[in-house]
Amino acid sequence: MKTVCLFFQIHQPFRHRRYRFFDIGNDHYYYDDFTNEAILRNIAQKSYLPTNKLLLKLAKQYEGKFKAAFSISGLALEQFSLYAPEVIQSFQKLAKTGCIEFLSETYSHSLSSLKHKTIFEQQVKLHDKIIFELFGVKPRIFRNTEMIYSDKIGAQIAEMGYNAILTEGAKQVLGWKSPNYVYVNAINPRLKVLMRNFKLSDDIAFRFSNTNWAEYPLTADKFVNWLEKANPKEELFNLFLSYGSFGERQPKESGIFDFLEKFSMQVANHSKLKFATPSEVIEELQPVSAESVPHPISWADNERDLTAWLGNGMQKEAFEKLYNLRHQIAKCTETEMIKDWNYLQASDHFYYMSTKYFSDGEVHSYFNPFDSPYEAFINYMNVLSDFKIRLNTFVPEDEVENEISALQKIVAEKEEKIRKLEATVSALEKKGKMKKTRLK
Amino acid sequence: MKVLMFGWEFPPHISGGLGTACFGLTKGMAKLNQVGVIFVVPKAYGDEEQSAIQLIGANNVPITRKEIRFEDVQQKIDYYEVESKLVPYIGEEEFWTLKSRKYSKEMRFVQTNDGYKIEFSGKYGPDLMQEIRNYALVAEIIARDNQFDVIHAHDWLAYPAGIAAKKVSGKPLVIHVHATEFDRSGGNANPRVYAIEREGMEMADGIIAVSTLTKNIVAEKYGIPSEKITVVYNAVEPVVNGDRKRLQKGVEEKIVTFLGRITMQKGPEYFIEAAGMILKKMKNIRFVMAGSGDLMNQMIARVAELGISGHFHFTGFLKGTDVNQMLRMTDVFVMPSVSEPFGIVPLEAMQFNVPVIISNQSGVAEILENAIKIDFWDTYAMADAIYGLLNYGALATHFKKEGKQEVENLEWVNSARDVTEVYNSVLNL
Numbered sequence: 107m108k109t110v111c112l113f114f115q116i117h118q119p120f121r122h123r124r125y126r127f128f129d130i131g132n133d134h135y136y137y138d139d140f141t142n143e144a145i146l147r148n149i150a151q152k153s154y155l156p157t158n159k160l161l162l163k164l165a166k167q168y169e170g171k172f173k174a175a176f177s178i179s180g181l182a183l184e185q186f187s188l189y190a191p192e193v194i195q196s197f198q199k200l201a202k203t204g205c206i207e208f209l210s211e212t213y214s215h216s217l218s219s220l221k222h223k224t225i226f227e228q229q230v231k232l233h234d235k236i237i238f239e240l241f242g243v244k245p246r247i248f249r250n251t252e253m254i255y256s257d258k259i260g261a262q263i264a265e266m267g268y269n270a271i272l273t274e275g276a277k278q279v280l281g282w283k284s285p286n287y288v289y290v291n292a293i294n295p296r297l298k299v300l301m302r303n304f305k306l307s308d309d310i311a312f313r314f315s316n317t318n319w320a321e322y323p324l325t326a327d328k329f330v331n332w333l334e335k336a337n338p339k340e341e342l343f344n345l346f347l348s349y350g351s352f353g354e355r356q357p358k359e360s361g362i363f364d365f366l367e368k369f370s371m372q373v374a375n376h377s378k379l380k381f382a383t384p385s386e387v388i389e390e391l392q393p394v395s396a397e398s399v400p401h402p403i404s405w406a407d408n409e410r411d412l413t414a415w416l417g418n419g420m421q422k423e424a425f426e427k428l429y430n431l432r433h434q435i436a437k438c439t440e441t442e443m444i445k446d447w448n449y450l451q452a453s454d455h456f457y458y459m460s461t462k463y464f465s466d467g468e469v470h471s472y473f474n475p476f477d478s479p480y481e482a483f484i485n486y487m488n489v490l491s492d493f494k495i496r497l498n499t500f501v502p503e504d505e506v507e508n509e510i511s512a513l514q515k516i517v518a519e520k521e522e523k524i525r526k527l528e529a530t531v532s533a534l535e536k537k538g539k540m541k542k543t544r545l546k
Numbered sequence: 547m548k549v550l551m552f553g554w555e556f557p558p559h560i561s562g563g564l565g566t567a568c569f570g571l572t573k574g575m576a577k578l579n580q581v582g583v584i585f586v587v588p589k590a591y592g593d594e595e596q597s598a599i600q601l602i603g604a605n606n607v608p609i610t611r612k613e614i615r616f617e618d619v620q621q622k623i624d625y626y627e628v629e630s631k632l633v634p635y636i637g638e639e640e641f642w643t644l645k646s647r648k649y650s651k652e653m654r655f656v657q658t659n660d661g662y663k664i665e666f667s668g669k670y671g672p673d674l675m676q677e678i679r680n681y682a683l684v685a686e687i688i689a690r691d692n693q694f695d696v697i698h699a700h701d702w703l704a705y706p707a708g709i710a711a712k713k714v715s716g717k718p719l720v721i722h723v724h725a726t727e728f729d730r731s732g733g734n735a736n737p738r739v740y741a742i743e744r745e746g747m748e749m750a751d752g753i754i755a756v757s758t759l760t761k762n763i764v765a766e767k768y769g770i771p772s773e774k775i776t777v778v779y780n781a782v783e784p785v786v787n788g789d790r791k792r793l794q795k796g797v798e799e800k801i802v803t804f805l806g807r808i809t810m811q812k813g814p815e816y817f818i819e820a821a822g823m824i825l826k827k828m829k830n831i832r833f834v835m836a837g838s839g840d841l842m843n844q845m846i847a848r849v850a851e852l853g854i855s856g857h858f859h860f861t862g863f864l865k866g867t868d869v870n871q872m873l874r875m876t877d878v879f880v881m882p883s884v885s886e887p888f889g890i891v892p893l894e895a896m897q898f899n900v901p902v903i904i905s906n907q908s909g910v911a912e913i914l915e916n917a918i919k920i921d922f923w924d925t926y927a928m929a930d931a932i933y934g935l936l937n938y939g940a941l942a943t944h945f946k947k948e949g950k951q952e953v954e955n956l957e958w959v960n961s962a963r964d965v966t967e968v969y970n971s972v973l974n975l
Contacts, residue, residue: 126926126929128926419944419947422940461944461948477919478918481918481927483940483941484930484934487934
């Protein structure tokens with residue numbers, strides 16, 4: 107019996123509007139509501155809703171035989187509730203079927219795992235909280251932003267109590283080894299590692315409608331046949347996809363929905379193939395070995411590393427400047443500030459600043475609201491400058507400012523006291539006057 | 547292969563990018579070592595660098611052919627009657643004596659000096675149209691006296707010369723469009739210039755445009771089929787090593803520079819508006835407008851009106867080494883051109899490790915990656931980009947490193963190779 111593990115990622119950032127330097131200190135609203143709503147409505151209509159509908163149908167039709175896992179970033183969930191609440195409802199319906207597993211991730215789809223333990227933990231907790239509120243489940247499996255993973259991150263995840271993590275079956279770490287087994291973390295072997303089969307996953311996500319591809323057209327029969335013919339010892343096919351692949355990247359007209367339906371039907375009815383959620387996979391299958399990943403990997407680009415987000419000086423500076431604020435943020439309790447802080451952390455902002463793709467910038471420009479990485483950088487830094495100014499008013503940066511704010515607090519308290527006393531005095535005076543008049 | 551090239555200026559006597567481009571191209575050709583160049587300018591001063599080419603000044607070409615010894619004036623005239631229908635005259639008196647004889651209608655008279663040479667200023671003065679015509683006359687003679695395979699004329703001032711040379715020699719003509727009248731005038735094209743340009747383009751066997759932007763203008767505004775036009779981008783001469791030292795600037799503040807003619811084409815007013823916006827937000831910054839032009843007084847007035855004269859400086863026209871000096875002191879270079887066929891100055895700035903902001907309406911924007919590109923009219927974006935470069939260190943650092951590298955890969959020898967391709971195609975090689 108071979109297992110097919112289907113996993114879908116959903117994330118949408120809060121894109122910034124053109125935020126010029128004149129706005130710094132004057133205007134504290136950073137978001138392009140129109141674009142965010144338009145993009146979200148569009149992808150919800152084209153992809154999320156119809157795919158959810160199909161999955162619901164599959165779950166009911168093949169009772170318990172169809173399984174899939176999701177991780178939906180907190181920012182995406184926030185946008186759903188703002189612009190397309192019906193998407194959340196349809197996920198809730200899916201959740202009720204019991205065929206769906208929700209995975210944990212960072213709330214902002216952030217890069218915090220690369221920076222700071224506490225921030226990372228906060229981000230993950232926040233995400234698990236919203237998942238529990240909406241779907242009533244507590245995730246046991248973790249999927250980091252864009253499949254970013256290293257031994258260290260894995261060890262931390264294990265410490266935080268998760269049983270397994272999903273990541274890319276990157277060639278530079280797997281080498282001759284196959285992603286079609288369960289592995290474990292090199293530091294803490296209690297954490298299982300599921301590695302994405304990028305060949306099979308990308309056949310669906312990227313190549314499905316590519317007419318120049320030798321395997322075009324890809325049919326369910328053909329795909330299932332590939333799985334059947336695989337090395338008999340291999341036990342697991344990790345198909346990890348971006349959910350937008352259905353209906354967005356691969357449009358409805360390409361037949362992607364039919365493919366998904368037929369494929370699911372064939373696997374569900376197959377004698378030697380079956381679906382399983384990540385939790386089931388790690389219960390049923392024995393890990394074959396530890397996989398050492400000393401340097402972080404991801405599922406992005408050919409390099410499968412971090413260069414899409416932290417490849418150039420601009421990205422690194424923006425990243426540093428953002429997380430330099432963490433001490434101040436820790437002391438801040440303003441909900442508006444925390445909200446902006448979460449939005450600012452989205453990895454997408456750093457992705458827009460990438461200079462890797464001048465020549466073949468297809469994928470990057472596809473997702474990018476900016477004309478150039480420089481514009482993206484300037485815009486982000488302007489926003490960050492304003493955010494910092496606001497943060498300073500709530501949580502002063504250094505000793506002197508701290509003292510000033512403490513004094514200001516005292517002054518404010520004293521003033522409040524004086525006002526109260528004045529009120530009492532005037533009240534007493536009134537009383538006195540009244541007494542006097544009465545005496546008269 | 548030998549090419550006869552006509553251009554209006556050649557370093558060090560230049561007023562803009564045209565001479566620089568011609569010089570770079572001929573140097574690239576020399577490196578390529580496939581094509582010999584005879585370069586003709588209206589006025590040779592004698593101090594031009596001629597290592598790469600053979601330079602001829604039209605002012606040094608006697609109208610009479612040296613190798614033929616003439617007995618008297620009559621014979622001379624006979625010769626021109628037959629050969630070029632060109633009658634030289636030295637002074638007014640002689641002109642009338644000559645004029646009183648009988649000549650056919652096709653005969654032309656031209657004023658020469660004692661050596662039977664035509665005087666040229668080589669400038670862009672009031673007699674420009676006359677000079678262009680004279681230049682074309684001399685071109686005929688040069689074309690007859692020299693051996694070559696292709697004619698190459700740079701910009702409209704030299705098109706008539708190129709055409710004349712083509713008529714005499716029957717060799718193919720390539721014209722090189724560094725700018726069009728539409729770029730220079732901002733839409734109000736001078737009909738005489740337009741006519742000259744259009745004739746050049748129609749007579750040419752091949753057209754080289756310095757950018758796709760220019761190619762489109764040539765195709766659309768002059769009605770030239772675009773198959774006839776090839777885009778060859780300019781490059782930049784590497785600066786001499788010792789020249790790269792960053793000199794001490796006199797002020798503490800950051801310097802933001804505009805460098806170019808102060809004319810409508812270059813968009814100086816947008817630079818000033820952006821400066822006004824930035825100076826409201828930060829003061830430790832100085833703006834410099836280097837160059838001169840017909841809009842200069844207007845610009846000075848606008849700067850005063852905005853009340854930013856304390857932080858905004860005009861230098862007037864800068865020459866060779868002063869330009870480098872200026873660029874060395876610069877922290878951000880801005881080229882807000884309204885219509886710039888190519889634009890070499892940003893490349894020079896990048897050589898001096900200066901981050902650049904260029905308008906999308908410039909040809910150089912088509913090839914540069916490590917530059918911030920904005921629309922010339924979008925002063926908000928321009929101000930924002932300047933602010934970003936001055937305040938967010940990583941951005942400037944990125945441009946200094948990557949920009950420099952990028953610009954070092956833009957070599958004239960590559961442009962020369964592309965130009966040679968065009969020669970080959972007009973020669974059907």
